[in-house]
Amino acid sequence: MSKPKPPLFLEREPYRRRRLTDGARFLPILGFVLILLPALWTRGTATGTTAEAIYIFGLWILLIVAAALLSRPLRSIQDRGEGTGRPAPEARNGNNQGSDGGSEGGGGSAADGAQ
């Protein structure tokens, strides 16, 4: 029968989730640009290898923290089966996992143990 078309506008919550995934896609780009900064610095008295190392490791920690903060909400979005750019009914997502996760154990329950 007729498929429900993805809605053009979203409510507040789905809208937030959608922007969250946008942020997750943007993060590595931002990270890449920031990583390139030391390459553009002119070497003077203030910027030596030490300063560069402190900058890079500080940036690294920020990236890790950002990824850690994003990972939980993103995982819940992933569980909902969104993040495809369009919302999916829960039931269908369940089906997908069923057929993909397949024959061997180790699918869902392993992750439950992890939580």
Next chain:
Amino acid sequence: MSLNVLIPAALAYVVFLFVIASLAERRAERLRAAGSAPRFLRSPLVYTLSLSVYATAWTFYGAVGYATRSGLEYLTIYLGPTLIFVGWWGLLRKLVRIGKAQRVTSIADLISARYGKSNLIGVIVTLLAVAATTPYIALQLQSIALSFGAIAQDQSLAPRQLAIWVAAGLALFTILFGTRNLDANEQHHGVVTAIAVEAVVKLVALMAVGIWVVWGLAEGPADIMARIAAADRPEWRVDPARWTGITFLAGVAVLTLPRMFQVMVVENADERHVSVASWAFPLYLMAISLFVLPIAVAGMTMLPADANPDLYVLTLPHTMGQNGLAMLAFLGGFSAAMSMVVIASIALATMVSNHIVVPIWLARRQRTQSTPVQDLGDMRGLVLNARRLSIAVILALGYLYFEVSGGSRALASIGLISFAGMAQALPVMLGALFWRGASRAGAIGGLLTGATVWLYALFLPSFGPGVVLGADLMAQGPFQISWLRPHALFGVEGMDPLLHALFWSLSLNALVFIIGSLVSFPGPLERVLSAQFVNAFDPSRDDDMRGARGWSREASENEAEDLLAMAQRVLDESEAQHYFHTQARLQGREGFLPDITPDFLDRLERELAGSVGAATAHAMITQIVGRRRVTVDDLMAVASETAQIMEHSAQLEAKSEELARTARQLRDANEMLQRLSVQKDSFLSQISHELRTPMTSIRAFSEILMDQDITPEELARYARIIHDESIRLTRLLDDLLDLSVLENGQVNLDLGPGTLSDLLDRALLASNSVRPDRFFVVQRAGAETGIALNTDIGRLTQVFINVLSNARKYCDAEAPVLRISVRQRGGVVTVDFIDNGSGIPKKSQGLIFEKFARLTDTHKAGGAGLGLAICREIMHNLGGDIAYLPGQGGAAFRLTFPAVLRQHSKAAE
């Protein structure tokens, strides 16, 4: 320390890993038998730790050497993967999803599966992977051999002899755990657990050395900072091109390296683990690279100048007499090397057996036997043996490379050359995931181009001038063509050789891939798969995909038995039977043989692909079911089916909308009927009331007249009252009659010429009789004078009189003023009558044209309330209208009518 200590220690460590691996394997098997999933073995923690196979001996030893030579540049190797993992949502997630959905067994399998299960592509990627990984394996062997040499005083074994023993030992370990069984998901619980343990060992070892350097040799972080600043060299300056290029290259490598693909995608137990790894793996990488620079600086300042920087991690504690720490570092480096070799050789062996050995074997069988179906022999044994052999061959190749290259060059350059080789898989991989138009022809062209350029510009020259490529060729170019020099292709000179090769190989690769894809036409199977890959996350396309299978929908023959026989040889016997049984039950059949539907074939193929790869699985099923591959016609049938369904549903939607519209109309009509019925009732009661009032007074007064004793004056007065009342009655009846005639449209219009000003004059004159006591100021603009009319003048005058009388009657202003404005536009005359009274309240405006509608007291008005209703009917009959005009500062009526009324337009009404 002597070899007498080192060798037993290394052996003990291997035994320890061996025990862990077999315990894990056994536990996984027991849990599987019990029907539950191995929770800890497949936790995000183990997943993240297993990813650390990225950090090999190259990291453990080489990073320090790299830092000694080039300063912070070594960090780019870990920053690239950090970015990829931090941005997992965009790319890794899809890669893992598709890898699991398609039961992918290796990166070659993924790419060949996407491009129409083309085995040729599988072969190309496999060969590329072998070529790129062999030096890397050699690097691990070399580092183990060097590490033995570095701390063993009584060196009785040459590095080469050691390396051969190490290679043999690793081959044995890998074969034992990597090829124990042919798992349907190609997962190795034991190996992955051992790798996770090794990840901890190497991290702890490197950090222990680092902490000892920072707090033992130096006096804490501040001191080590000062030492770093003091040791700063000019060549430590960040080179922008290499910094950018290597960050990019490392990011690509983490996606394409066979061993990374193995642990990241193939061994992944749950897609959600990736989200944890997204921050945990960068954290691991940061931790492992944190102490590299301090160790390098300590080595530079405290060790003799001729010490190999690649071995500082080991030689630093050893020279300082920290034998325990040196032993830990030795085991850490051993771990790093071992985990890489084991995973890489498993990954490569899977590729070689699935894409080279098994296809060749199948092809030979097909050639020698006309009916290859009945006895495929023991496929499982064949595949496993092929893998065992491949592992041995790969390690032998690694050793050979070590032997040939002499194990002299810096570790880092070998690693980067290997990265650049596997990076050639990037364009086709991204195309596979995101571009439906990417085609097999383009992929083959791109891969071959990229691989050739890489070989020519980077790999072969890496042996040094005169080894493979002659010194002349390197300096002058082949046949003296200078723009084909390996390190200065197309006149690009002075670039770093690595970046030069990376730039040209990837750009030409992508160029050929894209152009090839643009001009070629993909086969039907390819098109099915491209949709499956690219739309992996698009559940709304599921319905479209439902019909798009890799197999045609011909009527099935009795092939189920053959398929079962074949599946038994690839999968485990009971497993295959169980699978067929389940599938048959799903179709609602008893027994072990399901109907051979395209859907079933697709699922079976995917099941087999988990063991032998997509291309091989496809080829095997093709051997049995013959030429039943999907055709373009099938695709079109699916497409038109979908289109038909969509059209159908669109029609249904339109129809239901129409029904809703009709229902709404019916509801409106019903409401109107009800309203009319109410109106009719109230009309009847009103009319009875109106008739009854004069009748009552007539009756009363005639009764009085019937009395004998009344004076003649009274007689005359009563008779006049009776007369007046009967006139009023007659007028009412006249009005009603008039109204009904007008409403039915049976009125005879008496058309004649006249001018509007005459008409207005007459109407004003006639209306003066109403409340003659009041004085009205009438403002008339002169515009109406020239307007000639041809309509029913009498009727129109009646309307004007009515409106003017109403104004005289109801205008409540102290000094009433009536303004009459006239306009003519396009044959339509508009006359507005506007007074300066308080007007008609908004809620009554809709009511005033109804019959018997009166806003004030009946007797004061002295009419039956039919006047405006009649006016409206007259105006309709004259082809015009009368409306109340709100917002004019008083009561305002607008009359519109055609200046010339044509009889036929009337008749048409």
